[in-house]
Amino acid sequence: MPKKNKTKYIFVTGGVISSLGKGIASACIGKILEWNGYKTAIMKCDPYINVDPGTMNPYQHGEVYVTDDGTETDLDLGHYYRYTLSPLTKESNITTGKIYRTVIEKERRGDFLGGTVQVIPHITNEIKNGIRLISKKHKVDIIIVEIGGTVGDIEGLPFLEAIRQMKNEEGFQNAINIHLTLIPYIKAAGELKTKPTQHSVGKLREIGIQPEILMVRTEKSLAESEKEKIALFCNVYKDCVIEARDVEDIYEIPLRFKKDKLDRIILSALNLKFKEKLNSSKWEKIVETRKNAKSIVRIGVIGKYITLQDAYKSIDESLKHASIANNVKLELIKIEADTLENKNDAALHETFKGIQGILVPGGFGSRGTLGKIIAAKYARENNIPYFGICLGMQIAAIEFARNVCGLKNADSTEFNKKTKYPVISLLTEQKKIKDMGGTMRLGEYECVLKQNTRAANAYAKKNITERHRHRYEFNSKFIKQFEEKGLIISGIHPKGSLVEIIELKNHPWFLACQFHPEFKSKPDNVHPLFRDFIKSAKHV
Numbered sequence: 001m002p003k004k005n006k007t008k009y010i011f012v013t014g015g016v017i018s019s020l021g022k023g024i025a026s027a028c029i030g031k032i033l034e035w036n037g038y039k040t041a042i043m044k045c046d047p048y049i050n051v052d053p054g055t056m057n058p059y060q061h062g063e064v065y066v067t068d069d070g071t072e073t074d075l076d077l078g079h080y081y082r083y084t085l086s087p088l089t090k091e092s093n094i095t096t097g098k099i100y101r102t103v104i105e106k107e108r109r110g111d112f113l114g115g116t117v118q119v120i121p122h123i124t125n126e127i128k129n130g131i132r133l134i135s136k137k138h139k140v141d142i143i144i145v146e147i148g149g150t151v152g153d154i155e156g157l158p159f160l161e162a163i164r165q166m167k168n169e170e171g172f173q174n175a176i177n178i179h180l181t182l183i184p185y186i187k188a189a190g191e192l193k194t195k196p197t198q199h200s201v202g203k204l205r206e207i208g209i210q211p212e213i214l215m216v217r218t219e220k221s222l223a224e225s226e227k228e229k230i231a232l233f234c235n236v237y238k239d240c241v242i243e244a245r246d247v248e249d250i251y252e253i254p255l256r257f258k259k260d261k262l263d264r265i266i267l268s269a270l271n272l273k274f275k276e277k278l279n280s281s282k283w284e285k286i287v288e289t290r291k292n293a294k295s296i297v298r299i300g301v302i303g304k305y306i307t308l309q310d311a312y313k314s315i316d317e318s319l320k321h322a323s324i325a326n327n328v329k330l331e332l333i334k335i336e337a338d339t340l341e342n343k344n345d346a347a348l349h350e351t352f353k354g355i356q357g358i359l360v361p362g363g364f365g366s367r368g369t370l371g372k373i374i375a376a377k378y379a380r381e382n383n384i385p386y387f388g389i390c391l392g393m394q395i396a397a398i399e400f401a402r403n404v405c406g407l408k409n410a411d412s413t414e415f416n417k418k419t420k421y422p423v424i425s426l427l428t429e430q431k432k433i434k435d436m437g438g439t440m441r442l443g444e445y446e447c448v449l450k451q452n453t454r455a456a457n458a459y460a461k462k463n464i465t466e467r468h469r470h471r472y473e474f475n476s477k478f479i480k481q482f483e484e485k486g487l488i489i490s491g492i493h494p495k496g497s498l499v500e501i502i503e504l505k506n507h508p509w510f511l512a513c514q515f516h517p518e519f520k521s522k523p524d525n526v527h528p529l530f531r532d533f534i535k536s537a538k539h540v
């Protein structure tokens with residue numbers, strides 16, 4: 001018999017190929033469950049051996065998302081944040097590396113009393129502990145567990161085995177499996193092909209997992225007969241074959257899911273009540289505004305990993321939110337920083353023609369920094385709104401030092417250890433650190449805003465908290481010199497007086513922050529700095 005008031009589990013796996021949007025699908029499932037009144041937590045299991053993605057190159061992994069508690073996590077947690085109210089803490093992302101580390105620590109302590117330590121049961125038990133920890137830490141009704149990778153990957157097997165075991169242990173109607181696959185359209189045959197999905201579900205069944213719900217990504221609509229075929233071969237009810245058609249706007253997806261009654265299907269499978277009428281009007285308005293906005297705002301993002309779509313995911317999304325708030329259509333122009341380095345003035349003008357706002361995001365290492373400095377200078381001199389984030393703030397400071405304060409070759413000690421003017425230098429607490437993983441200044445820190453500044457006006461309050469991920473800081477020795485030349489320090493971390501926000505006088509909107517505001521923006525709750533950046537860009 002199903003137990004009352006028990007946390008329910010939804011396991012989301014992916015098949016056929018990667019990059020099907022499992023993270024967004026999980027987040028959107030969370031959203032429709034919230035519309036039904038359920039408190040939901042979403043977590044991600046990543047089968048790779050890194051303890052966390054913090055030390056990975058963005059080309060390998062895309063953006064590293066940071067939570068309030070300072071955990072460096074998979075970028076899917078950013079999707080969870082943007083769509084839902086899911087708690088996001090260090091428990092929300094587990095990896096093979098994290099699991100093995102814990103098991104090996106236990107083994108070294110002697111916790112296994114001389115037993116042989118094995119994948120089953122020791123690793124699978126630790127995975128199950130990790131998943132169940134969420135319900136111990138947070139009071140939620142439903143936990144959505146996204147399993148990274150694709151069914152068939154060797155490294156994903158322990159995770160699949162763990163969720164297979166968990167479904168039995170949790171009991172009837174307390175845990176379900178949703179499998180996301182692809183139905184490719186073969187142009188030459190003019191047909192949608194269901195075979196890869198059949199194979200993927202077959203592979204899951206070999207492990208002992210029978211999904212209740214199949215979500216199939218497709219570019220063309222599925223005919224009833226195709227749904228029937230999938231249902232027959234994959235052993236699921238026809239109503240439980242949900243078509244996940246490509247959409248232009250990812251924020252439309254929860255509304256599609258609602259239309260397809262996915263919430264009812266999930267909630268009935270979990271023996272939970274659903275609402276007859278969902279109140280999604282606020283979300284509908286967001287999608288409508290995006291669709292109907294007429295005037296365009298062009299924003300240039302000057303980055304180092306521009307070719308990789310996911311490298312600046314949260315920034316791209318925050319710019320979208322800000323455009324919704326300002327009722328404009330966003331045109332994102334991504335510029336590889338080092339391409340600016342050898343351009344003369346005319347060529348630079350050509351590159352920035354029509355660009356109404358320049359954003360320099362975070363980054364590490366010296367490649368591309370000169371190009372970013374050139375972009376910051378261009379924005380400052382040509383009165384184009386500038387938004388610097390983390391490295392983007394350090395770049396703004398270096399540019400100001402070199403070209404306004406006359407400090408020749410001023411630099412960050414990250415790029416030039418021997419610079420005569422180290423306007424950006426290593427944080428004191430970083431000096432003794434040797435390990436690279438999880439040792440930056442990470443997570444939420446307080447910041448006090450100076451009255452009558454752009455920052456204070458944007459937030460409309462004095463004390464804020466924002467999330468950080470950096471090792472270097474604005475060198476306070478230079479504050480006086482900078483202020484004399486018209487730079488405003490508008491945000492300070494109260495303990496240790498670290499400079500968190502800088503602005504320029506006599507410029508339409510030039511603001512740069514040491515923290516990452518992009519981690520805290522939602523389509524229905526836009527971050528104030530992004531909102532004001534787009535607002536000023538709109539008038540260029």
Ligand code: GLN
Pocket residue numbers: 361362363364365389390391392414469470471472473
């Ligand atoms: N590399 C810089 C630092 O470590 C900036 C980091 C970032 O942009 N996230 O301080």
